[in-house]
Amino acid sequence: MTQDQTRASAAKAVGARSLRVERLGRIPYARGLEVQAERVPQVREGERRETLFLLEHDPVLTRGTGTQDEHLLATEAELGRLGIELFDAGRGGDITYHGPGQVVGYPILDLKPDRKDLHRYLRDLEEVVIRTLGRFGVDAGREEGLTGVWTAAGKIAAIGVRVSSGWITSHGFALNVDPDLSHFRTIVPCGIGDREVTSMRRILGGSSPSLDEVADAVVEEFAAWFGRFPED
Amino acid sequence: MPQMGESIAEGTVSKWLKELGDTVERDEPILEISTDKVDAEIPAPADGTLVSVEVQEGETVEVGTIVAYIDDEGGAPDQAADDGGQADDSAESDDGADEGSGSSRQAEAQAEQSEKAEEGEQGEPEPATDSDEDDEVSSADSDDDRVRTRSTPVVRRIAEEHGVDIEDVPGSGHAGRVTKQDILDYIESGASEGAGPSDPQASPTEDRPAAPPRKTPEARPTPQPAQREEAAPSQTPSRQEPARQARPAAAGPMDSSEFFKIFYNKVEHPEFPVRNADSVEPMDKIRRLTAEHMVLAKRIAPHVHSFIEIDFTRVDRIRSANKARWAEQGAKVSYTAFVAFAVSRLLRDYPAINGTVSGNNIIHRGNVNLGMAVDLDPGLIVPVIHDADDLSLVGIGRKIIDLAERARDRKLQPQEIQGATFSITNPGVLGTIVGMPVIPKGTAAILGTGAIEKRVVAVTDPDTGSDQIAIRKRSFFSLGYDHRLVDGADAARFLAELKAFLEDFPEDV
Numbered sequence: 001m002t003q004d005q006t007r008a009s010a011a012k013a014v015g016a017r018s019l020r021v022e023r024l025g026r027i028p029y030a031r032g033l034e035v036q037a038e039r040v041p042q043v044r045e046g047e048r049r050e051t052l053f054l055l056e057h058d059p060v061l062t063r064g065t066g067t068q069d070e071h072l073l074a075t076e077a078e079l080g081r082l083g084i085e086l087f088d089a090g091r092g093g094d095i096t097y098h099g100p101g102q103v104v105g106y107p108i109l110d111l112k113p114d115r116k117d118l119h120r121y122l123r124d125l126e127e128v129v130i131r132t133l134g135r136f137g138v139d140a141g142r143e144e145g146l147t148g149v150w151t152a153a154g155k156i157a158a159i160g161v162r163v164s165s166g167w168i169t170s171h172g173f174a175l176n177v178d179p180d181l182s183h184f185r186t187i188v189p190c191g192i193g194d195r196e197v198t199s200m201r202r203i204l205g206g207s208s209p210s211l212d213e214v215a216d217a218v219v220e221e222f223a224a225w226f227g228r229f230p231e232d
Numbered sequence: 233m234p235q236m237g238e239s240i241a242e243g244t245v246s247k248w249l250k251e252l253g254d255t256v257e258r259d260e261p262i263l264e265i266s267t268d269k270v271d272a273e274i275p276a277p278a279d280g281t282l283v284s285v286e287v288q289e290g291e292t293v294e295v296g297t298i299v300a301y302i303d304d305e306g307g308a309p310d311q312a313a314d315d316g317g318q319a320d321d322s323a324e325s326d327d328g329a330d331e332g333s334g335s336s337r338q339a340e341a342q343a344e345q346s347e348k349a350e351e352g353e354q355g356e357p358e359p360a361t362d363s364d365e366d367d368e369v370s371s372a373d374s375d376d377d378r379v380r381t382r383s384t385p386v387v388r389r390i391a392e393e394h395g396v397d398i399e400d401v402p403g404s405g406h407a408g409r410v411t412k413q414d415i416l417d418y419i420e421s422g423a424s425e426g427a428g429p430s431d432p433q434a435s436p437t438e439d440r441p442a443a444p445p446r447k448t449p450e451a452r453p454t455p456q457p458a459q460r461e462e463a464a465p466s467q468t469p470s471r472q473e474p475a476r477q478a479r480p481a482a483a484g485p486m487d488s489s490e491f492f493k494i495f496y497n498k499v500e501h502p503e504f505p506v507r508n509a510d511s512v513e514p515m516d517k518i519r520r521l522t523a524e525h526m527v528l529a530k531r532i533a534p535h536v537h538s539f540i541e542i543d544f545t546r547v548d549r550i551r552s553a554n555k556a557r558w559a560e561q562g563a564k565v566s567y568t569a570f571v572a573f574a575v576s577r578l579l580r581d582y583p584a585i586n587g588t589v590s591g592n593n594i595i596h597r598g599n600v601n602l603g604m605a606v607d608l609d610p611g612l613i614v615p616v617i618h619d620a621d622d623l624s625l626v627g628i629g630r631k632i633i634d635l636a637e638r639a640r641d642r643k644l645q646p647q648e649i650q651g652a653t654f655s656i657t658n659p660g661v662l663g664t665i666v667g668m669p670v671i672p673k674g675t676a677a678i679l680g681t682g683a684i685e686k687r688v689v690a691v692t693d694p695d696t697g698s699d700q701i702a703i704r705k706r707s708f709f710s711l712g713y714d715h716r717l718v719d720g721a722d723a724a725r726f727l728a729e730l731k732a733f734l735e736d737f738p739e740d741v
Contacts, residue, residue, distance in 0.1 A: 047413060117237035118270045147269040163236075163272040165261040171271075224646035227517075 017050065019228035021219050024055040029062060029087050029098060032106065036170040039108045044166045052222060052230070053106040054215045057098035059183060062089040064096075071095050074186035084183060095187045096158055101179035101199070103214045104172070107222070111167040122147050122159060124225060125173050129157045131221040132175070132214065138203050146195075149175075153203055154196030175218070176200065178208045233265070233287075233297045236272055243267045244292040245299065254282050256302060257388070263299065280304035394419050402486050496532055499524045518611040529673045533589075533714035537668045540727040543735045544684050544705040550737055558626060565629035568604070568658055571681055572628050574733040576600050576620035579654055582726050585677045586653050589717050603652030603672060604632060606639040607661070613639050614672065616652045660684065666708035676717045679730075682708035 024035065035053060042048035061072065061084055071094055072086075079086055084099070098104060107125075115121060126142055129149045133140045133156065140157075143150045149157035157175040164170065176199035184197040201208035223230045233243050243265040250262045261273035262282065284301040287293050391398045394415075401418045403410040501523065506512055515523060547570045558565050579586040583596040600621040603614040615635035620628060638644050653675060659667035660683035667680040684707040691702045709730070713723050 117240075118267060118272065119237040119239045121237075122269055160269045161271070163270060165259065165273040165275040220647075229650075 017228050019223060019226070019230050020049045020051040021230045022051055022053050023215065024053055026056040026058065026100060028058050029060040029085065029089075032057060032104070033089075036106055036108065040164050040168050040170050043108050043110055044164070044168045049231075050110055050228065051108040052219065053108070054218065055104050055106070056100055056102060056211060057104055059084040059099040059180075060087050060097070061085070061187060062087045062096050062098065064089055064094055071188040072186070073188065079186060082183060082186070084186065096160065096174070097184050097187055098174055099179050099183055101177055101201075101211070103175045103177055103211055103218060105175075105218055105222070106172045107169055107226075109169045109226070111163065111169060116167055118161075118163060121161065121163075121169065125159050125161070126157075128218065128222045128225050129159075129173055129175055131225065132217045133157075133200070135217045135221070136200060136204065136209055136214070138200055149173075150195075151198060151203060154198040156198050156200065156203070175214065177211055177214050233293050233295050233299055234274060235295050236265075236267065236270075240267050240295065242292055242294045243272075245287050245289055246271060247289055248285060249273075250276075250282050252282055252285060256280060256282055274299075276302060278302055278304050390415050390419070496528060499527045501527075516611070518608070518613065522612060525673060526670055529670050532673060533671050533676075534716060535668075535671060535712055536715045536718075536720065536723070537710050537712045538720065538723045538727060539666060539708055539710050540731050541706055541708050542731045543689075544707055545735075547734055547737050548684075548705050550739065558629070561626065563626045563630050564633055565626060566632060567684055568656065568681065569625060569629035569632055570734065570737065571679070572602050572604065572617065572620060572632065572656060573623075573625045574730055574737070575654065575656065575679060576602060576617075576623070576628070578726065578729055578733065580621060581729075582722065584718050584722055585713065585726055587717060588653075588674050588676050589714065594717060597653040599651070599653060601651045601653045603655035603675075604635060605655065605657035605669075606636045608640060613644070613649060614652060614655060615639050615644055615648050616650060618651060654678070656681065660707060666710050668710055669712045671712050671714055675714075677711060677713040677723075680710040680712065682710070 022035075024032075032053075032055060039048060039051055039053075043050055059082065061079065063072070063086065074082070074084075076086065084097075089096075109115075111117075111121060115124070123142075126147070126149050130140050130142075133149070133151075138151065138156070140149050140151045146155075148155050148159050157173055159173045160171055162170045176197065178199055178201040181197060181199060181202070199208070200214070219230050222228070236243065244267065245263055246266045247264040248262070249264060250256055250260075256262050256276040256279070258277065258279045259275045262276045263274050265272050265274060280302040282300060283303040285299070286301070287297065287299040293299070388398065390396075391401070396415065396419060398410055398415070401410045401415050403414055544567065547567065551565065551567070551570070554565070579600045584594070586600060587594055587596040589595075599619050602617045602620040604617060605612055605614050615638075617623070617628060617631050617635065620631075623631060635644070635648065638648075652672060655669075655672050655675060655678040657667070657669045657678060658681045659669070660681050663683045663685075666682035669678045669680040671678050684705055686703050687706045689702055689704050689706065690699055691704070692699050709727065711723050711727055
């Protein structure tokens with residue numbers, strides 16, 4: 001019995017809800033959609049526990065229904081050269097980049113029992129990321145009216161969520177640990193033109209924790225903030 | 233446009249998932265909206281036909297705006313889409329207003345219900361009575377609707393195809409919902425055929441309206457005692473449907489592992505009538521978790537308590553002698569710290585007491601982590617001293633003060649309330665002589681320390697061997713232990729050794 005397991009069983013003892021944590025490694029964006037599409041109804045039906053998927057995506061630009069074309073700065077040929085896929089995500093919102101070096105979290109939660117407030121949920125996700133960053137000495141916060149997590153040097157995490165019928169969440173956040181920041185130059189991130197995108201590596205002066213270390217911290221902060229106990 | 237959050241004033245219709253004239257089922261997503269970084273599916277509030285779309289894709293409208301009309305199959309279009317949605321949502325936002333706070337509106341409604349029940353209305357067999365009352369809880373809560381809230385369109389379709397009454401299917405899903413698997417299992421089991429509960433002689437009109445035990449315990453009829461016995465423990469936290477789960481639980485195909493999963497994980501508190509002068513408030517989060525935990529803890533572990541009286545004269549002397557020195561180090565060492573120190577040194581030798589039953593196994597914990605109950609007044613929290621056996625007496629003293637302070641300021645880290653392998657609670661702090669504490673789930677024992685007070689006792693002079701009457705500081709300790717794992721003699725040995733340790737506390741710590 002590891003310390004974590006001990007902790008988990010004790011958290012269970014105080015009545016917290018179980019959270020399944022699944023680490024999917026690096027997967028294409030489409031695969032990420034698939035696993036979520038599969039899990040959402042299962043969580044809604046109570047067939048599976050609430051889940052936090054943690055993963056990394058192959059380089060991809062996802063276009064929302066609200067995407068303005070001028071926010072895509074690269075041609076398809078350029079994207080092809082960079083190995084970046086262009087994906088129509090069928091969601092709201094503007095264009096977003098995902099790629100290696102990001103910790104992407106897709107929480108599939110049931111907000112119905114205690115959290116039926118979308119803004120609150122967004123702020124909760126921001127809080128988890130801010131606390132995670134704090135652990136590594138990265139000072140981050142919120143910007144009024146701009147969902148996401150920001151540092152003095154720019155945006156460090158993007159947040160976008162979906163709530164399916166029955167208050168089941170999907171999508172989530174993407175935290176820049178050490179992505180190829182040049183890839184962000186292919187877009188105007190989320191339509192916000194005058195702000196930089198940054199990463200933990202850049203802020204920490206060229207060294208950054210591993211994705212696994214950050215993911216571990218995310219799990220702990222997420223569980224703590226949402227009052228869940230994580231189990232594999 | 234439903235209210236999707238306190239600070240959300242408007243939403244944009246991003247996509248209609250249904251077209252004009254489409255048949256929609258209740259809970260089936262009919263449109264998607266987006267607000268700042270969030271996409272949300274909006275389910276139909278009722279069965280029917282989508283007869284009018286008022287807000288087009290891309291339009292942004294204020295919360296409360298009617299976005300569509302659903303004809304619920306009965307003639308003229310009514311404003312089901314908005315009305316139902318609004319009603320649903322107002323109930324919802326109550327629920328979601330604060331973590332843990334239930335719906336006060338609902339509580340009131342239920343209070344009203346209970347009163348009615350007290351007045352005897354619950355005995356009326358007409359289903360109308362039932363649904364009338366339900367309307368007070370939520371407009372979506374009609375008898376029929378409540379069944380639907382326990383299932384999804386897929387499940388309802390399967391039920392229809394097989395002529396199964398969903399009410400008869402035990403729901404294992406969230407809040408007692410009937411999942412697809414549940415209904416498939418049910419059909420497979422053949423329970424839907426023959427003299428099952430779906431038969432008319434199950435007499436829904438007599439049985440159902442009178443049955444809901446949620447109104448008041450007295451309201452529960454006693455038609456089939458055997459059924460009730462089996463059914464009672466299977467109640468899940470579904471606030472809505474204990475009766476309905478209960479009935480099929482007896483007749484349905486719930487296997488024992490499923491039964492115990494619910495029995496050991498879920499709690500539903502029975503409701504009681506509210507009287508005129510009473511007030512009703514929802515339990516806050518800590519209270520709710522505590523209530524749940526206490527019920528489960530008692531359900532799981534057969535509790536036994538043993539008591540011992542311990543003399544604190546020596547501890548008291550050591551404490552007084554070192555108080556100034558400890559104060560210089562900025563530390564305060566309470567009686568509880570002495571007890572925690574002693575316990576942490578002994579627990580290594582009592583693996584059963586520092587363990588837990590898990591399935592058919594015994595887990596012997598590799599750490600000694602002491603949970604220390606802290607009174608928050610109101611409420612209680614149990615911060616944990618991890619690896620207490622590695623800490624010195626002063627270290628434990630400091631840790632207790634630190635944890636208790638931060639517990640009261642609500643500043644504990646989650647890991648600081650997790651992982652206890654043994655707990656100590658101090659009912660004696662306000663003078664109580666002794667308590668019989670509940671063993672926290674996942675552990676095997678808890679120590680309750682009574683008030684330390686001066687008592688007149690018979691002592692034997694060690695030099696002369698003669699008995700004398702003396703005044704000593706003493707306290708009753710109780711050990712609550714899980715009798716599956718800890719035998720009475722183990723407990724007795726542990727308590728005796730604890731007594732010996734404290735009464736002969738090492739001078740040099």
